[in-house]
Structure formats: structure tokens, C-alpha cells
Amino acid sequence: MTEKVELKIAPAAVRLMSGDTAEIVASIRNLGQTIDQLTVSVEGIGPDWYTLPVSSVALFPNDQDEVKVVLHPPDAGGSRAGSHPFRINVASKENPGQPVFAQVILEIGQIAAPELEISPERVSGRTGAYQVRLRNPLNSELTVNLEALDARKKLKYFFGPEELTAAPGGEAVASLQVKLGVLAFFGAAKEYEFQVGAALPVKDAQALKDRCPHCGHRLRYLEKEPPSFLKRIWLDEVYKGASVLFFNLGHRFRSVREGAPVFCHVCTRKVREDSPLATARFASTPWLAGFRARIKKIKFPRFRFPSLTPTPVIQTFAAGTKDRRDFKITWTVNKARTIKLNGADISAKGEMMIRPTAPVSYTITAVNRRKTASRTIEVQPQPLPAARVSDRTRVSLAPAEIKAFAGVAPMEATLSIQNLSEIVDKFVVEIEGIDQSWCVRSAASVALMPQATDQVQLSFQPPKAQGVRAGEYPFAITVHSQSAPGEGAVVVGTLEVLPSMEFKMDIRPKRADCRRKSTFQVSVANTGVSDIDLALHATDMDDGCKFKFKAESLRLIAWDTIEVPLAVKPKRWWGVGDEKRYDITVNAACAGADTKMQSCGLSHKPFFRSWKTVFRWVKRLIVLAGVIIVLYFLIKWGGGWSALTSNPGEWGKTLINTFKGWF
Numbered sequence: 001m002t003e004k005v006e007l008k009i010a011p012a013a014v015r016l017m018s019g020d021t022a023e024i025v026a027s028i029r030n031l032g033q034t035i036d037q038l039t040v041s042v043e044g045i046g047p048d049w050y051t052l053p054v055s056s057v058a059l060f061p062n063d064q065d066e067v068k069v070v071l072h073p074p075d076a077g078g079s080r081a082g083s084h085p086f087r088i089n090v091a092s093k094e095n096p097g098q099p100v101f102a103q104v105i106l107e108i109g110q111i112a113a114p115e116l117e118i119s120p121e122r123v124s125g126r127t128g129a130y131q132v133r134l135r136n137p138l139n140s141e142l143t144v145n146l147e148a149l150d151a152r153k154k155l156k157y158f159f160g161p162e163e164l165t166a167a168p169g170g171e172a173v174a175s176l177q178v179k180l181g182v183l184a185f186f187g188a189a190k191e192y193e194f195q196v197g198a199a200l201p202v203k204d205a206q207a208l209k210d211r212c213p214h215c216g217h218r219l220r221y222l223e224k225e226p227p228s229f230l231k232r233i234w235l236d237e238v239y240k241g242a243s244v245l246f247f248n249l250g251h252r253f254r255s256v257r258e259g260a261p262v263f264c265h266v267c268t269r270k271v272r273e274d275s276p277l278a279t280a281r282f283a284s285t286p287w288l289a290g291f292r293a294r295i296k297k298i299k300f301p302r303f304r305f306p307s308l309t310p311t312p313v314i315q316t317f318a319a320g321t322k323d324r325r326d327f328k329i330t331w332t333v334n335k336a337r338t339i340k341l342n343g344a345d346i347s348a349k350g351e352m353m354i355r356p357t358a359p360v361s362y363t364i365t366a367v368n369r370r371k372t373a374s375r376t377i378e379v380q381p382q383p384l385p386a387a388r389v390s391d392r393t394r395v396s397l398a399p400a401e402i403k404a405f406a407g408v409a410p411m412e413a414t415l416s417i418q419n420l421s422e423i424v425d426k427f428v429v430e431i432e433g434i435d436q437s438w439c440v441r442s443a444a445s446v447a448l449m450p451q452a453t454d455q456v457q458l459s460f461q462p463p464k465a466q467g468v469r470a471g472e473y474p475f476a477i478t479v480h481s482q483s484a485p486g487e488g489a490v491v492v493g494t495l496e497v498l499p500s501m502e503f504k505m506d507i508r509p510k511r512a513d514c515r516r517k518s519t520f521q522v523s524v525a526n527t528g529v530s531d532i533d534l535a536l537h538a539t540d541m542d543d544g545c546k547f548k549f550k551a552e553s554l555r556l557i558a559w560d561t562i563e564v565p566l567a568v569k570p571k572r573w574w575g576v577g578d579e580k581r582y583d584i585t586v587n588a589a590c591a592g593a594d595t596k597m598q599s600c601g602l603s604h605k606p607f608f609r610s611w612k613t614v615f616r617w618v619k620r621l622i623v624l625a626g627v628i629i630v631l632y633f634l635i636k637w638g639g640g641w642s643a644l645t646s647n648p649g650e651w652g653k654t655l656i657n658t659f660k661g662w663f
Contacts, residue, residue: 009025016108052067336367385432470499523561524588573606
């Protein structure tokens with residue numbers, strides 16, 4: 001059969017997304033000597049994945065025709081991302097048992113899913129302001145309903161707006177306000193983690209779930225009619241106006257029942273697999289805690305009694321290490337005026353990296369007005385073998401001091417070995433004191449004739465990785481004789497990792513809104529092998545903000561990361577005015593490294609846009625006060641509140657008689 005039919009496929013590989021279509025052209029030629037009926041079929045994929053407009057052709061000898069195969073993987077159900085090979089078969093009517101076939105590979109790409117992002121990741125205070133950003137990678141408009149929930153169900157969420165619509169390939173932004181409610185005035189500071197989900201449109205109504213798959217409770221959907229308890233209290237006309245009179249209740253009720261829910265409000269677990277999520281944290285600051293903090297700032301007069309002076313307390317003073325080469329000394333001291341470490345002044349809390357070559361002791365001394373406390377620790381680094389000569393071997397290293405940059409080109413050194421014995425011997429080369437990956441040997445052992453000399457090339461290349469710091473690394477090279485292992489020769493050297501100052505900086509969030517002030521987190525990561533001293537500075541183009549870092553100058557050890565809060569406060573008044581945006585630039589400068597710059601933005605939104613709004617609210621308050629005063633006197637003239645509640649008819653008559661008595 002293969003000699004009578006020729007089959008060619010174009011293209012042999014197709015890549016498309018679920019729901020898209022593509023065409024494959026099968027060229028069929030009759031190489032036989034008679035007219036033949038050729039049948040085309042597809043094997044390896046489901047019948048709903050393809051369409052054959054023409055399933056058979058009749059060809060004269062040496063005649064050719066083309067048959068199209070239209071591929072259309074279903075948008076849901078059987079299709080999935082990945083490779084799906086299949087065959088196109090052509091069978092002859094004269095000889096159907098020997099079909100000819102061609103292999104085709106169908107690649108179905110992964111459809112990009114909508115993404116949800118929330119910033120900042122953490123907010124502390126009595127109220128948290130966030131921004132929820134929806135990214136739509138699809139080629140059609142996307143509308144979602146936002147929903148938020150925390151595991152303890154203690155927070156209240158207010159979206160603006162609750163329904164987001166993102167253009168094809170675009171994004172949409174909504175604001176989110178998080179509150180703790182009445183509980184925010186009491187208790188200690190707590191941190192809550194919550195999730196924000198986007199309820200995507202449900203294409204199939206049968207896909208909606210009536211109950212939670214985790215706990216089995218009934219899910220709450222949007223109901224067109226008011227709930228039964230509202231029906232019993234209000235008429236339908238009253239319910240329509242509830243959004244004005246009871247806005248908070250209606251808003252909260254709608255936000256819980258808007259569309260197909262993302263979370264189960266009983267077990268707080270996710271019930272929709274297609275919904276994108278974003279996680280953030282809210283650290284509540286109770287009002288009482290803030291009040292106590294303000295009380296602590298008040299400076300009361302202090303009376304000192306020398307006999308009652310407390311003893312300084314050294315809470316922690318320890319040295320830690322992973323490789324017995326680099327040691328990290330940490331300390332924490334309280335109730336001390338002066339603190340010294342081996343005679344040098346230090347702060348009450350800090351850390352220091354050291355690389356001793358011999359055992360050394362460190363003593364911390366804390367002193368106040370009358371008393372002293374001290375503590376001593378001893379650091380024991382890993383000892384290195386001393387230089388040693390042998391009667392059988394002569395060893396030398398050139399150069400003995402190697403200098404190299406971490407992660408750059410290797411530095412070469414030569415180890416010369418001479419056999420001083422009268423027999424043929426084999427010598428093994430071993431390196432101690434540095435990691436074996438830092439040095440590459442041209443040979444691990446050499447065999448030498450009597451009085452012969454050979455060389456081993458050493459390439460020193462310290463990696464630029466976590467834990468590698470600038471400084472000197474002593475090492476020792478031991479050459480053992482195979483005939484007499486105990487008579488090895490040792491030569492010592494020093495590998496110096498040269499300083500390299502590099503760091504990265506980031507700032508979160510990129511955009512923030514505020515009434516009075518906002519806080520940004522400036523993250524600085526030391527990506528070099530040297531300790532660096534950084535100076536932080538912030539400016540804005542309009543010079544309309546005040547900036548305050550928690551620490552403007554800081555020392556960052558190698559491969560360490562630190563976050564510095566930056567408080568930004570607009571200079572203009574926060575009560576009345578139009579919204580204004582400030583573009584802020586944060587600079588981090590370090591000697592020996594390039595200055596890093598990051599930008600962020602602050603939108604200042606005063607409480608009122610103009611004084612007209614303030615006067616409007618004052619008028620409303622005056623009118624409300626007048627109405628309350630009038631009601632108060634009317635009740636009083638009618639006989640009081642008790643008369644009104646017990647016998648309204650008599651109260652009305654008394655009020656009318658009071659008015660008649662005036663006239």
C-alpha cells in the first residue's frame with residue numbers, strides 16, 4: 001500500500017490555545033495504475049477536537065488532491081495544556097488493510113489566568129488602606145466581584161468599588177478599607193492575615209455549588225428579594241429606601257451575598273478553584289495601646305537615689321558560627337549608660353562579624369552610675385596545620401599569597417613537588433582550611449622518579465555566594481608520600497578575597513494614599529562580600545512632604561537584608577483641599593558602590609475638597625440640633641416622655657392646651 005499512495009502533511013506540528021482553530025492540509029497522491037477511492041481518518045484525538053469537511057477522494061493514476069483537517073480543541077472539558085500527538089490515516093478501497101499514515105503533534109498552550117495583587121502587604125493601625133489590582137490577560141473584557149475574609153472573621157471590609165471591570169489585556173484598581181470595628185478600642189495589638197478573592201463569571205450554571213465541599217454548609221448567594229426577617233419588619237417600599245436610612249447594613253449584606261462566593265463563610269476556606277487570590281496582613285493598634293504610648297512619651301521629673309540604682313543587665317552575649325571561621329557576635333544590654341566591647345564603645349544592642357586566626361577572648365562591660373556588670377566569651381577558630389618539611393619530599397608554593405575577587409576570573413598558583421628519596425614514589429596533594437570548591441587542582445597526585453620534580457597547577461576562585469565575605473583565608477597544602485604516609489610535607493598560604501561593595505534596594509508600596517501621613521518600607525539587601533555603610537535620603541519634586549527614616553545611616557554586613565520604615569507627611573493642611581499627588585525619590589548612597597534610586601508615589605486626600613462642604617455639614621448639624629431642641633420642648637410641653645409613651649392622646653391634648661394658653 002505504501003508504494004501506491006503518497007501522503008504529505010503541512011504543517012507537521014501545530015500550537016494553539018483551547019477554543020482556537022487551525023487547519024492541517026493533507027496532500028494525497030495516487031501512485032497506482034488504477035482509479036482508487038481513498039478514505040481519510042484521524043486517530044489519537046477525540047471526534048470533538050477536529051472536523052473533516054471531506055473524508056474521501058477519488059484519484060486517477062498519478063493524480064493528487066488536498067484534504068483539510070480543521071482542529072478545534074474544546075474550550076473546556078477534554079482539552080488540556082500539553083502535547084497531544086495523533087495520526088492522519090489514508091486507506092485505499094482496493095487494499096484497506098494497509099493504510100498509510102502521517103504523525104502530527106498538537107501543542108495546546110496554557111491559557112493565562114487573571115491575576116490579583118494587593119498592596120501594601122502589611123498595614124498597621126486602627127484602619128488599613130489597601131489597593132487591589134486586577135490584571136486581565138484575556139482578549140475579552142472581564143468583570144469580577146471582590147470578596148475578602150480572614151480565618152478568625154474579626155475584620156470588616158469595604159471595597160470601592162466591589163465590582164471590577166478590566167479591559168482586554170488591561171487592569172483595574174479598587175480600594176479596600178479594613179477595620180476591626182468596636183474591638184479596636186480594647187485589647188492588645190494583634191495581627192490578622194486575610195485573603196482577597198475575585199469571583200469570576202460562571203459560564204455554566206450547573207457548575208455552581210450549593211454546599212461547601214469542605215464543611216458541607218450551604219453557600220450564600222445573591223438573593224433578589226429581601227430576606228424573610230426584613231419582610232416581616234419592613235414593607236417592600238420601606239426596603240427600597242433602606243440603602244439610604246440603613247446604608248451600612250445594606251452594604252454589608254450585599255457584599256456577603258454578591259454573586260457566586262469565593263469563600264465559605266463558615267469554615268473560611270476557598271470553594272472556587274478558578275478564583276485568583278491575594279494575601280495581606282493587618283496589624284491592629286488598639287486605641288488604648290496608642291493612648292498608653294502617648295502617656296509614655298510624657299517626661300515626668302525623675303528623682304535619683306544612688307543606693308537604689310539597678311545593676312546593668314547583660315541579657316545576651318554569644319558568638320555563633322557555621323564553619324568555625326566566620327563568627328557572629330551578638331549582644332543585648334539593659335539599664336546601662338556606657339557599654340564597651342574589649343575597650344571600644346558600642347550600642348546597647350548590636351552584632352559584629354569577626355574572623356580570628358587564633359583563639360581570642362571578648363569581654364563586654366556595662367556601667368551605670370554606681371554599678372558594673374561584665375561577661376566574657378572565648379572564640380575558638382578551626383586550627384590549621386603548621387608548615388612542616390620532610391626528608392622524602394620538598395614542597396614549595398608560588399605565590400604564597402593569592403588575591404582574588406569573588407565570582408571573577410580565577411587566580412593561578414604553582415605547587416612544586418620534588419622526590420628526595422631513592423625510590424619511585426607517588427605523592428597525594430590535599431588542601432585544608434578552605435572549601436574544596438574554591439580551588440581546582442590540575443592533578444590530585446603525581447608519581448615521581450628519584451630526585452625528579454613536577455608541578456601541580458592550582459586555580460583559586462572563591463564563589464560569589466551567601467556566606468563568602470571579604471578578608472584573608474589561611475590554608476594549608478599537605479603532600480603525603482604513598483610509601484611513608486606519616487612523613488608528609490606541609491606548606492601554608494593565604495587567599496585574600498578582595499572587597500566588593502554591591503547592594504540592592506526596593507520600596508513598598510509603590511503607591512499609597514493618606515490623610516495625614518503614610519509609611520513606606522525601604523528594603524536594602526547587601527549582595528556583596530563586604531560590609532557597607534549606607535546613607536538614606538528622600539526627596540520629592542514639589543518639596544511638599546516631610547520625610548523621616550527610622551535610621552538614616554546604617555551599617556549592613558555582607559549578605560544581610562534590612563527594612564527601614566519611611567514616614568512621609570505632606571506639609572499642607574490635611575483638613576480641606578483637593579487631592580494632590582507627590583512623586584517621591586529615595587536614594588541610598590554607599591562609598592565604593594553606585595547610588596541606588598527607587599521611586600514611589602503618595603496621593604494626599606484631605607477630608608473635604610473645599611470649605612463649601614464644611615459649611616454644608618455645619619448647616620446640617622445646626623438644622624439637626626434645632627430639630628432636636630424643638631422636639632425636646634414639644635415633649636416637655638405635652639407632659640414629658642412618660643406621658644407620651646403611656647397615654648399619647650392625653651399628651652396631645654396637654655400640648656394643644658399649652659398652645660391655647662399662650663394665645
